Amino acid sequence: MTGLYIHIPFCLAKCPYCDFYSVQYGRGLAEEYKRAVIRNLNYYKDEKFDTVYFGGGTPILLWKEIVEILENVSAADNAEITLEANPCVVLKESLTELRHAGVNRISLGVQSLNDKELKALGRRHNGEAAIKAAETAYNCGFKNISADLMLATPLQTKESLYETVSELGKLPVSHISAYMLKIEENTPFAQRELPLPDEDVICEMYLNTVKQLEDLGFRQYEISNFAKEGFICRHNMKYWNCGEYLGIGPAAHSYYKGERFFVNRDMDGFIRSERQEAVREDPRGAAFGGYEEYAMLRLRLAEGLNLKEYKRRGGNAEMLLKEAAKIPKGCFNFNGESISLTPKGFLVSNTIIAKLLMYR
Amino acid sequence: MALEYPQNIRNFCIIAHIDHGKSTLADRILELTKTVAQRDMEEQLLDNMELERERGITIKARAVRLNYTAVDGNEYVFNLIDTPGHVDFNYEVSRSLNACEGAILIVDASQGIEAQTLANTYLAVEQDLEIVPVINKIDLPSARPDEAKEEIETVIGIPADDAPCISAKMGINIEAVMEQVVKCVPCPKGDKDAKLKALIFDSYYDAYKGVIVHIRVKEGTVRTGDKIRMMATGAEFQVTELGYMGATELISADELRAGEVGYIAASIKSIGDTKVGDTVTLADDPAAEALAGYRNVNPMVFSGIYPADGSKYQDLRDALDKLQLNDASLSFDPETSIALGFGFRCGFLGLLHMDIIQERLEREYNLDIITTAPSVVYRITKTNGEVVMIDNPTNYPDVSEIEQAEEPIVCAHIFSPSDFVGSIMELCQDRRGVFKDMKYLDDKRVDIHYELPLNEIVYDFFDALKSRSRGYASYDYEIIGFAPSKLVKLDIMLNGDVVDALSFIVHTDKAYPRARRICEKLKENIPRQLFEVPVQAAIGGKIIARETIKAMRKDVLAKCYGGDITRKKKLLEKQKEGKKRMRRLGTVSVPQEAFMAVLKLDE
Numbered sequence: 001m002t003g004l005y006i007h008i009p010f011c012l013a014k015c016p017y018c019d020f021y022s023v024q025y026g027r028g029l030a031e032e033y034k035r036a037v038i039r040n041l042n043y044y045k046d047e048k049f050d051t052v053y054f055g056g057g058t059p060i061l062l063w064k065e066i067v068e069i070l071e072n073v074s075a076a077d078n079a080e081i082t083l084e085a086n087p088c089v090v091l092k093e094s095l096t097e098l099r100h101a102g103v104n105r106i107s108l109g110v111q112s113l114n115d116k117e118l119k120a121l122g123r124r125h126n127g128e129a130a131i132k133a134a135e136t137a138y139n140c141g142f143k144n145i146s147a148d149l150m151l152a153t154p155l156q157t158k159e160s161l162y163e164t165v166s167e168l169g170k171l172p173v174s175h176i177s178a179y180m181l182k183i184e185e186n187t188p189f190a191q192r193e194l195p196l197p198d199e200d201v202i203c204e205m206y207l208n209t210v211k212q213l214e215d216l217g218f219r220q221y222e223i224s225n226f227a228k229e230g231f232i233c234r235h236n237m238k239y240w241n242c243g244e245y246l247g248i249g250p251a252a253h254s255y256y257k258g259e260r261f262f263v264n265r266d267m268d269g270f271i272r273s274e275r276q277e278a279v280r281e282d283p284r285g286a287a288f289g290g291y292e293e294y295a296m297l298r299l300r301l302a303e304g305l306n307l308k309e310y311k312r313r314g315g316n317a318e319m320l321l322k323e324a325a326k327i328p329k330g331c332f333n334f335n336g337e338s339i340s341l342t343p344k345g346f347l348v349s350n351t352i353i354a355k356l357l358m359y360r
Numbered sequence: 361m362a363l364e365y366p367q368n369i370r371n372f373c374i375i376a377h378i379d380h381g382k383s384t385l386a387d388r389i390l391e392l393t394k395t396v397a398q399r400d401m402e403e404q405l406l407d408n409m410e411l412e413r414e415r416g417i418t419i420k421a422r423a424v425r426l427n428y429t430a431v432d433g434n435e436y437v438f439n440l441i442d443t444p445g446h447v448d449f450n451y452e453v454s455r456s457l458n459a460c461e462g463a464i465l466i467v468d469a470s471q472g473i474e475a476q477t478l479a480n481t482y483l484a485v486e487q488d489l490e491i492v493p494v495i496n497k498i499d500l501p502s503a504r505p506d507e508a509k510e511e512i513e514t515v516i517g518i519p520a521d522d523a524p525c526i527s528a529k530m531g532i533n534i535e536a537v538m539e540q541v542v543k544c545v546p547c548p549k550g551d552k553d554a555k556l557k558a559l560i561f562d563s564y565y566d567a568y569k570g571v572i573v574h575i576r577v578k579e580g581t582v583r584t585g586d587k588i589r590m591m592a593t594g595a596e597f598q599v600t601e602l603g604y605m606g607a608t609e610l611i612s613a614d615e616l617r618a619g620e621v622g623y624i625a626a627s628i629k630s631i632g633d634t635k636v637g638d639t640v641t642l643a644d645d646p647a648a649e650a651l652a653g654y655r656n657v658n659p660m661v662f663s664g665i666y667p668a669d670g671s672k673y674q675d676l677r678d679a680l681d682k683l684q685l686n687d688a689s690l691s692f693d694p695e696t697s698i699a700l701g702f703g704f705r706c707g708f709l710g711l712l713h714m715d716i717i718q719e720r721l722e723r724e725y726n727l728d729i730i731t732t733a734p735s736v737v738y739r740i741t742k743t744n745g746e747v748v749m750i751d752n753p754t755n756y757p758d759v760s761e762i763e764q765a766e767e768p769i770v771c772a773h774i775f776s777p778s779d780f781v782g783s784i785m786e787l788c789q790d791r792r793g794v795f796k797d798m799k800y801l802d803d804k805r806v807d808i809h810y811e812l813p814l815n816e817i818v819y820d821f822f823d824a825l826k827s828r829s830r831g832y833a834s835y836d837y838e839i840i841g842f843a844p845s846k847l848v849k850l851d852i853m854l855n856g857d858v859v860d861a862l863s864f865i866v867h868t869d870k871a872y873p874r875a876r877r878i879c880e881k882l883k884e885n886i887p888r889q890l891f892e893v894p895v896q897a898a899i900g901g902k903i904i905a906r907e908t909i910k911a912m913r914k915d916v917l918a919k920c921y922g923g924d925i926t927r928k929k930k931l932l933e934k935q936k937e938g939k940k941r942m943r944r945l946g947t948v949s950v951p952q953e954a955f956m957a958v959l960k961l962d963e
Contacts, residue, residue, distance in 0.1 A: 005923060199913060199914060200913065202914060203913040203914050206914070238923075239923045239925070245923055247923060253923045253924045253925065253926070254923070255923065255925070260925065260926070262924075262926070281925075281926050282926070284926075284929050284930070284933050285933075286929065292932075293925065293929070296928060296929070296932055297925070297928075326947055327890060328890050328891045328911075331890065347913060347914040347915070348890060348912055348913070348914060348915050349915070350915040350931060350932070350935055351890060351912065351915050351935065352890070353932060353935075354932055354935035354936050354939060355890075355939070357932070357936065358936060358939060
């Protein structure tokens with residue numbers, strides 16, 4: 001079945017490290033945006049979606065609109081419906097309404113529980129607010145709560161990170177996404193001198209966190225994703241499995257009916273058009289859903305790349321294995337059927353994947 | 361009065377140090393004689409290669425014919441032959457000089473005589489040329505024309521009292537130069553009815569006419585339709601066209617007589633058939649003997665040139681073929697390197713020549729190339745008595761097979777203000793030089809004479825000399841032979857594997873510091889790999905230097921935003937692209953910059 005991604009590109013303020021597409025929140029604009037999304041959804045009345053994901057931006061700002069949008073989505077009975085939320089706008093009222101509207105998974109932008117680090121990141125919440133947000137969500141009936149965690153941020157140390165992870169382990173969260181801060185061009189962070197940990201420390205932070213989360217019962221299933229038994233994010237898995245998903249909204253991406261396409265980063269254009277304009281992605285020499293995409297995406301999963309499937313999609317398994325032989329031992333595992341990266345390998349996954357696919 | 365043959369012909373060249381204003385004076389002369397219309401006047405017209413204009417040097421000789429009406433009312437034909445001003449092209453210079461009866465010697469009024477100028481002036485004096493000294497750049501505040509004149513008189517030993525003081529740049533007193541040429545340079549001798557002897561002093565390839573040969577007719581007459589023979593190569597051709605060199609175009613004529621300078625086109629396909637210094641004669645009525653002084657110039661500096669992208673091998677070959685059409689002194693042979701794949705071993709007259717060829721390949725042919733460290737030719741006598749010449753370190757025999765190793769030695773003259781003698785001698789000593797003697801040119805300048813191994817000056821000697829003399833010193837060298845030396849081959853290993861393209865031959869005493877420096881440079885220039893990479897330098901299996909490139913521990917783990925796979929794909933493509941530009945040596949990926957960096961060890 002197909003997944004549905006609805007982009008909610010509104011924020012109260014832009015975080016200084018973020019280069020995702022979003023605009024300043026305004027009530028009138030939100031109302032118009034909602035109508036445009038519903039207009040677009042009407043073209044997919046016949047589609048049954050088994051995962052729905054409201055990503056941002058800060059989707060929870062538009063919780064009222066989202067309740068209405070959900071009335072226009074034909075979701076499967078057991079659909080996973082996720083909404084991203086910022087801890088400082090998580091309130092009992094909105095969450096209760098959303099829960100009733102069918103949302104059953106909340107992804108909280110916790111990032112850290114250390115106030116100094118949060119401040120350095122330019123976030124508006126503190127650790128206490130994040131803890132409270134998780135508890136509120138739980139009390140509103142959400143049993144599937146994910147927390148975003150950032151590594152390698154300014155002022156972060158191995159010790160402070162350890163503490164944040166320990167605290168997270170005590171909260172009612174069942175899923176953790178742990179990303180490394182990447183300094184993107186054209187963001188305020190790119191213009192500043194930042195007190196970032198050094199490379200060796202960052203590597204240790206990542207490996208320590210993998211281990212610590214494992215001990216807390218979160219199993220790593222993807223480079224940056226960890227889940228308790230039964231709480232793997234079904235929507236995200238579609239990305240790594242070359243599954244199909246439809247994206248609605250400016251800057252949203254889709255892989256739908258065999259095509260990958262996206263919508264331009266243009267809020268006005270989106271609101272004004274009857275139907276969003278899909279721009280076909282440049283396949284860059286690799287077929288949509290072909291062996292290269294498969295390898296690139298599956299190698300992000302702990303499960304790894306299945307050689308049979310790789311072959312089925314047109315890949316040359318022998319060549320791949322030949323290239324794999326040149327990769328240092330501790331970076332990958334091969335069990336006769338699948339190649340998978342170890343946490344150490346995940347750290348250099350871009351390099352490894354490029355190496356493995358060089359033979360083309 | 362009408363033109364009288366041959367009394368009113370003047371064949372002359374200009375001798376000057378780089379930047380002393382040779383090309384500028386040539387331009388002013390062209391203007392003055394209205395050979396070039398003002399609107400066609402491009403700065404330094406004779407240097408018609410883009411590179412020449414940029415570097416302010418003349419790479420190849422050019423010639424041009426001018427008409428000049430002298431103060432006495434007589435008309436003259438001037439053949440101005442521009443000569444390259446660099447030591448690498450010494451032989452070409454000597455042939456150009458041989459086509460003339462006189463030489464204008466330009467001396468910079470603020471700098472005095474430089475080593476290269478003196479070397480070329482001696483060459484001119486040897487060939488019995490009349491020297492016309494000219495003091496240039498008198499418009500500069502630092503100009504000391506009287507001292508320059510005095511220097512000419514004491515150093516070269518020719519009177520310079522009535523040498524015109526000019527400014528080529530400002531166009532001051534140019535006519536006086538022309539009158540000096542009329543007065544001092546003798547008209548050509550030679551019998552137009554004798555058997556043909558014409559000297560080739562330059563040639564270039566023209567896509568329509570084939571090779572165009574620049575000649576100076578010494579004896580006899582050559583006409584369109586004549587069957588000619590090149591006396592050294594034996595090649596024969598039919599003259600399809602001949603004439604004079606205008607400044608911007610060729611002007612055809614019916615015949616060229618003894619004393620005249622001009623060109624011949626004869627559907628010649630290969631420039632190798634028209635060697636500079638060779639004698640042209642008539643095939644049906646040949647001269648008994650060729651003009652004296654011809655020799656085959658041998659390349660002295662060698663380096664491997666490889667396409668950065670292996671698939672451009674054929675393009676590189678085509679480009680070298682085309683360059684060779686205009687430059688017979690460039691040699692190249694295919695060679696294979698384990699590290700760099702297919703490429704060419706190229707031979708050059710010297711370092712500047714090598715530089716120019718590399719730059720032209722990159723600029724005019726748009727090729728990305730990798731060049732290996734320059735090597736000189738070594739003469740190795742093996743234990744079995746065999747003597748081999750080695751121009752590629754890869755072919756250097758095993759130590760056990762070597763009875764004696766010899767390296768080329770040059771005799772170098774360095775001209776410098778006396779203040780810098782100490783540090784220049786230190787430099788020469790450091791480069792294994794043997795001091796010969798030192799002469800004072802005047803009370804401020806000296807001529808320091810050293811014998812130096814060529815391999816010590818092929819890298820960066822000139823730069824070092826300049827920096828030790830605040831730019832004032834100049835030098836000139838000539839190869840005088842081979843001398844026994846303690847040489848070793850230094851191998852560079854990456855992850856335990858020898859990289860053939862990085863091997864080089866070095867004197868034992870220099871091996872250690874050099875090895876260390878190269879290892880450091882490689883460490884700086886090779887990106888981290890997935891595993892630790894040792895960089896080692898070894899002599900015959902014994903490691904003498906080592907650095908370690910630490911393993912890469914992480915690349916970027918970014919959030920995959922809303923299923924934006926394309927972002928990841930772009931990253932992957934970028935990574936693959938980057939890897940493609942690298943050379944894979946065993947398990948190590950090496951960017952081409954690393955090969956370049958080891959050429960510039962002293963930065």
